[in-house]
Amino acid sequence: MTASRKTRAARARELPGFKTSLPKTRRAQVAEILRKHVLSGKIEPGTQLIESRLSRSLGVSRSSIREAIWELVDQGLLVNRPYAGTFVVSLDEKAMCDLFALRGALERFCFTELWPRRNETFGAEFTNRHEALVAAVEAGDEDKTLAAELHFHSFPYQYADNQALREVWEQLYNRIQLGIAMTRGFTRGSEFVENNRRYLDAALGDDLEAMLREIDRHLQIGVDDVRDLMGADPRTGAQTGAGAAL
Amino acid sequence: MTASRKTRAARARELPGFKTSLPKTRRAQVAEILRKHVLSGKIEPGTQLIESRLSRSLGVSRSSIREAIWELVDQGLLVNRPYAGTFVVSLDEKAMCDLFALRGALERFCFTELWPRRNETFGAEFTNRHEALVAAVEAGDEDKTLAAELHFHSFPYQYADNQALREVWEQLYNRIQLGIAMTRGFTRGSEFVENNRRYLDAALGDDLEAMLREIDRHLQIGVDDVRDLMGADPRTGAQTGAGAAL
DNA sequence: CAGGATTTGTGCGTATGTATA
DNA sequence: ATATACATACGCACAAATCCT
Numbered sequence: 214m215t216a217s218r219k220t221r222a223a224r225a226r227e228l229p230g231f232k233t234s235l236p237k238t239r240r241a242q243v244a245e246i247l248r249k250h251v252l253s254g255k256i257e258p259g260t261q262l263i264e265s266r267l268s269r270s271l272g273v274s275r276s277s278i279r280e281a282i283w284e285l286v287d288q289g290l291l292v293n294r295p296y297a298g299t300f301v302v303s304l305d306e307k308a309m310c311d312l313f314a315l316r317g318a319l320e321r322f323c324f325t326e327l328w329p330r331r332n333e334t335f336g337a338e339f340t341n342r343h344e345a346l347v348a349a350v351e352a353g354d355e356d357k358t359l360a361a362e363l364h365f366h367s368f369p370y371q372y373a374d375n376q377a378l379r380e381v382w383e384q385l386y387n388r389i390q391l392g393i394a395m396t397r398g399f400t401r402g403s404e405f406v407e408n409n410r411r412y413l414d415a416a417l418g419d420d421l422e423a424m425l426r427e428i429d430r431h432l433q434i435g436v437d438d439v440r441d442l443m444g445a446d447p448r449t450g451a452q453t454g455a456g457a458a459l
Numbered sequence: 460m461t462a463s464r465k466t467r468a469a470r471a472r473e474l475p476g477f478k479t480s481l482p483k484t485r486r487a488q489v490a491e492i493l494r495k496h497v498l499s500g501k502i503e504p505g506t507q508l509i510e511s512r513l514s515r516s517l518g519v520s521r522s523s524i525r526e527a528i529w530e531l532v533d534q535g536l537l538v539n540r541p542y543a544g545t546f547v548v549s550l551d552e553k554a555m556c557d558l559f560a561l562r563g564a565l566e567r568f569c570f571t572e573l574w575p576r577r578n579e580t581f582g583a584e585f586t587n588r589h590e591a592l593v594a595a596v597e598a599g600d601e602d603k604t605l606a607a608e609l610h611f612h613s614f615p616y617q618y619a620d621n622q623a624l625r626e627v628w629e630q631l632y633n634r635i636q637l638g639i640a641m642t643r644g645f646t647r648g649s650e651f652v653e654n655n656r657r658y659l660d661a662a663l664g665d666d667l668e669a670m671l672r673e674i675d676r677h678l679q680i681g682v683d684d685v686r687d688l689m690g691a692d693p694r695t696g697a698q699t700g701a702g703a704a705l
Numbered sequence: 706c707a708g709g710a711t712t713t714g715t716g717c718g719t720a721t722g723t724a725t726a
Numbered sequence: 727a728t729a730t731a732c733a734t735a736c737g738c739a740c741a742a743a744t745c746c747t
Contacts, residue, residue, distance in 0.1 A: 238541050238714065263732070274716040276522070279733090283526065287533035289626070295484050296723040296733055311621045315568070322564035375557045377634070380535070381627055388623070485735065509712070520736040525713090542713055542743040 243273055243281035251290050251301055252387070253356075254394040258303035262291065289388050304392045306443040310436055312389050317432045319382060320369070321425050327373045328421050336417050339368050343413045350406055363390070365409065369416070396442040408434060489519055489527035497536050497547055498633070499602075500640040504549035508537065535634045548637065552689040555638045556682055562631055563678045565624065566615070567671050573619045574667050582663050585614050589659045596652055609636070611655065615662070642688040654680060 247267075250256045262282055268275045282299050285291045293299045304312075327335075346361040363386060370382040408431060415427035493513075496502045508528055514521045528545050531537045539545040550558075573581075592607040609632060616628040654677060661673035 240714080261732095265732075276715060276717085280526075280529065280714095283529060284533065287530065294724090297725085298733070308622065311623045314572070314621060315623045315627065318564055318568035322561070326560070375560060376554065377557045377561045377631070381561065381630075384627075385623070484733095507712090511712075522735065522737090526734095539713095540744090543745080544712065 239273055239277040240280040240284065243267075243271060243277055244284045246271065247281055247285055248288075248290065248387075251285065252390050252394050256301055258301045258391075258395055260301050261298045262300070263298070289384060290391055302388075302391065304388070304395060306439060309389075309392045309439045309443065312385060312392065313432050313436045313439070316385055316389070317428060319378065319385065320428045320432075323369050323373045323375075323378060323382075324416070324424050324428065325421065326375060326378075327369060328424075330372075330374070335372055338372075339365075339413060339416060342368055343409060346409060347406055359390070359393070362409075392439065396439070485519055485523040486526040486530065489513075489517060489523055490530040492517070493527055493531055494534075494536065494633075497531065498636050498640050502547055504547045504637075504641055506547050507544045508546070509544070535630060536637055548634075550634070550638045550641060552685060555635075555685045555689065558631060558635050558638065559678050559682045559685070562635070563674060565628060565631065566674045566678075569615050569619045569621075569624060569628075570662070570670050570674065571667065572621060572624075573615060574670075576618075576620070581618055584618075585611075585659060585662060588614055589655060592655060593652055605636070605639070608655075638685065642685070 247256075247262070256262070264275050264278050264282070267273075267278045267282075271278070282291060283293075286293050286299060290302060291299045292302050342361070342365040346358070346365045349357040349361040367382070367386070370379050373379070412427055412431050415424045418424065493502075493508070502508070510521050510524050510528070513519075513524045517524070528537060529539075532539050532545060536548060537545045538548050588607070588611040592604070592611045595603040595607040613628070613632070616625050619625070658673055658677050661670045664670065
């Protein structure tokens with residue numbers, strides 16, 4: 214009764230964690246929050262996302278929570294069993310290898326497409342992003358490194374003149390990130406920077422075939438890392454991969 | 460058994476037009492209906508899907524309609540502008556060419572993967588699906604032909620041992636079908652059967668490189684058709700493409 | 706550019722279906 | 727088999743934004 218007196222607008226303005234000035238919908242806001250929690254590993258794979266709990270903890274109605282959850286389901290981060298619930302997907306070694314293999318095909322296609330259109334801007338921006346990656350690594354910031362690595366490797370797709378390819382890449386890297394989140398705790402080896410350096414050099418070079426070989430080599434390193442890390446207990450992040458996972 | 464009687468009674472009370480025996484959710488049922496209407500062209504590209512209208516016409520609550528709509532949005536069949544509405548996507552020539560180019564990359568990857576694993580079953584099933592396609596063409600059934608063509612070209616992806624690839628293909632062919640729906644009215648040329656025959660023969664042959672070339676050739680025909688049909692007014696389906704669109 | 710009509714976005718109560726302990 | 731927790735479904739009310747006149 215008295216509670217209902219309080220206007221919805223007022224309640225909305227009070228909600229913690231939400232910028233009221235944003236034109237974004239609640240659905241998008243909640244989806245972003247959930248995506249971060251899933252990708253950062255705060256919500257572990259296999260965990261069920263319970264609408265009523267999330268509704269209370271985030272202070273958002275079940276409707277919005279539900280819509281956000283389905284957005285992540287359609288993105289491949291969650292899986293739904295009708296009338297049973299939605300859970301964070303748990304990727305095994307095979308699934309990760311599949312993702313890397315598919316990414317290889319996409320990336321070879323991507324570079325083949327953009328190769329004749331490269332110009333100074335391409336080289337400058339790609340180099341910029343690589344330098345940002347190096348800076349993040351040297352700062353020892355794990356989260357920033359992950360973001361910078363993503364930003365670096367997303368550039369070819371953004372530069373490619375194919376909207377469908379960009380959309381598939383979006384979906385793909387989300388899942389790859391999820392797999393990486395499952396193997397948290399491993400430290401990037403010193404070869405990590407060098408590997409991405411070789412990748413950049415090949416991308417700026419004049420030999421497309423060499424670039425395609427470099428893509429295969431780069432992703433092979435990622436697959437090897439996955440094999441090492443998935444086989445062992447994720448908690449025992451003792452062994453250090455070469456760190457070219459993304 | 461009293462419980463089962465009550466359940467049956469409840470199911471008997473359910474809305475007509477829905478198969479009560481299926482455990483499928485309303486979301487899935489509505490999504491399927493809408494998908495059919497969009498892909499068949501009953502709902503033309505650019506049309507806004509109004510939740511309240513669909514709610515009344517289908518006899519389903521607005522919540523379920525909303526969820527189904529968002530499923531199609533995430534599938535790339537609809538596009539949403541916050542607070543403005545969701546509309547059937549309208550693909551232009553460039554978008555279609557992008558889709559075909561991406562499909563080419565996926566299909567080359569697909570065949571490269573499955574090539575060493577082909578066996579008698581592969582050849583038998585692929586041949587079966589091709590014969591079903593030929594039968595549909597000879598029967599003059601447009602809808603059945605489209606379905607058979609899809610079934611035929613989906614087989615390599617189903618045979619490939621890569622779940623991620625299959626999922627991307629699902630999303631891709633939905634959108635390609637949408638593009639085809641936009642160019643309805645054109646009749647498949649006599650070369651259509653022959654083109655798919657060549658495709659099948661290459662897939663059953665021993666030369667992977669020849670198969671990859673065949674993929675490029677096959678999709679190039681599709682792109683040519685799109686260029687012809689998109690440039691002209693879709694209503695004037697006078698000119699007949701070679702008909703290898705899918 | 707004002708303002709009303711239309712539609713989407715959000716919240717909430719409630720009833721029912723389903724899975725699971 | 728029962729009970730419980732949860733997902734799903736429906737209906738309404740209202741807020742927020744867009745669209746149109």
